[in-house]
Amino acid sequence: MPDTAALQSLTTAIDHLAPTFTTLSDRIWEFAELKFQEVQSSDLLIDTLKQNGFSVRQDIAGMKTAFIGEYGKGKPVIAFLGEYDALAGMSQKDGVAKQEELASGASGHGCGHNLLGSGSMLAAISLAKHLEANGLPGTVRYYGCPGEEGGSGKTFMVRAGAFADVDAALTWHPAPFNGVRSTNNLAVLEYYYQFKGVAAHAANAAHLGRSALDAVELMNIGVNFLREHMPQDCRVHYAITDAGGRAANVVQAKAEVLYLVRAPEMSEALALAERIDKVARGAAMMTETEVEIVFDTAATNLLPNLTLENAIHDNLVSIGPVPFDQKDIDFAARIQATFSGEAIRSSIRLYQIKKDVFSNEKIDGSTPLHLGLRDFEGQSHFRAGSTDVGDVSRVTPTAQCWAPAWAIGTNPHTWQVVAQGRSPAAHKAMIHAAKAMAATGLDLATSPQLLANAKAEWLEKISDQPYICPIPESVMPDTVVYA
Secondary structure (H helix, E strand, O other), X not given: OOOHHHHHHHHHHHHHHHHHHHHHHHHHHHHOXXXXXXXXXXXXXXXXXXXXXXXXXXXXXXXXXXXXXXXXXXXXXXXXEEOOOOEOOOOOOOOOOOOOOOOOOOOEOOOOHHHHHHHHHHHHHHHHHHHHHOOOOEEEEEEEOOOOOOOOHHHHHHHOOOOOOOOEEEEEEEEOOOEEEOEEXXXXXXXXXXXXXXXXXXXXXXXXXXXXXXHHHHHHHHHHHHHHHOOOOOEEEEEEEEOOOOOOOEOOOEEEEEEEEEEOOHHHHHHHHHHHHHHHHHHHHHHOOEEEEEXXXXXXXXXXXXXXXXXXXXXXXXXXXXXXXXXHHHHHHHHHOXXXXXXXXXXXXXXXXXXXXXXXXXXXXXXXXXXXOEOOOOOOEEOOOOOOHHHHHOOOOEEEXXXXXXXXXXXOOOHHHHHOOOOHHHHHHHHHHHHHHHHHHHHHHHOHHHHHHHHHHHHHHHHHOOOOOOOOOOOOHHHOOOO
16 A cells, blocks of 8 residues: 555545535536436546546547546556446436435436546546656556446447556445455346237237237246256346337237346356347247347456455555544435335345454444445455446456445435435545545556556466457447447
8 A cells, every 4th residue: 555645645635626526426417328328427527637637539449428538658557447327217316315306207327427437537637646746657547438337338448459558447336335346246248139020900810910029928938937947146137128019909010128148257148148049039930920139238247356456455444434424324314214124134245244344343234324444355255236347357457446325225226326426425435435546546556566466366367267358349339229
């Protein structure tokens, strides 16, 4: 970790810049733009980089809202990953502890990416200025990564070689807890199954029709039977995206279903997807319809780097707890009152919370905000979600941390996340994460041995799991179908 004077200088600089970035985060919360449509959000982030002396490259990997900001020169090249996309149908007023739409049917930041993107940029700018002021070599980059929610923006960026010369990448995510995020999560593939049949009058001439909707339903039933015969760590989800119309007296000539296929390794996800393809073709055969299988997008499972994760943890210990006050705790208590006891216990299990570093006590959720630091056990644990950070981790050593922007019990992709997205507690958590990331970036810039150890660990792991980009070259971001 940085020496005491360097850490103090860096964190003081972050506190000085913090008001600009809490405002930035709040503006992005207001924009709430969906994947690959984050025009206002990306413009605002780009302007902020330029105002702080960064050069900026735009339209990365064919994505209009993807960009890279750079400051400094020489090695190491340290990347900070930012996200800023929202979720459809997640509109919610902020600062209230009840579900209340801000605008009917609108989108909202249900995963806290307004905080994520702003906090990563605060870390990047602060580190860049510190390196320059102290005559230290190193190139700091901020990667503006669109479409994490179902778009796999980072995967497209990796495929385009945007991370080819990066020595290490750092990021964070809002959460109910403070600590290092070390997970073995799931690879994911997304496919649309588009069935084409023959329309007919459902009463007079049903025998002439071939129902695409029947095919979708039979496929879903077949996949449900398949669940018993797939590895237990795999996940399969579906949504009917086109039921063929609202008229019940017409045999539906078209229908579509979206499938997400998840597995601990991409090779397992691809094998499971092949079996699902067979079910789809069988459903088409049974109904005498046709099926087109359309690849949408994909993301690879994470490759944790314990060397970097230990470095982040050490910095979190040095920085201390997030400086929450009673008002923060009171608001978190009102949010937590909307959860069941089971949800709170599930949240603690999900994040593998054993004990707190500062208090050395077991965390039971009785305090609505996490006031301490999760103990880091020096190993990764399984988590069933997916992220395109996984593809970055396959081409450079990558690490993440959590910061407690949400009340204990909060699950991502819920109205409670949006309601907390502009709270003072969320701002404090974002600033805290920026300090941990910037300090770890400084470690990488000043400790060649740390970087060498991180790369050695990464090389050893990647040799057993060589990376192949899961998105075919023929698939471009503008073909990703749904927001």
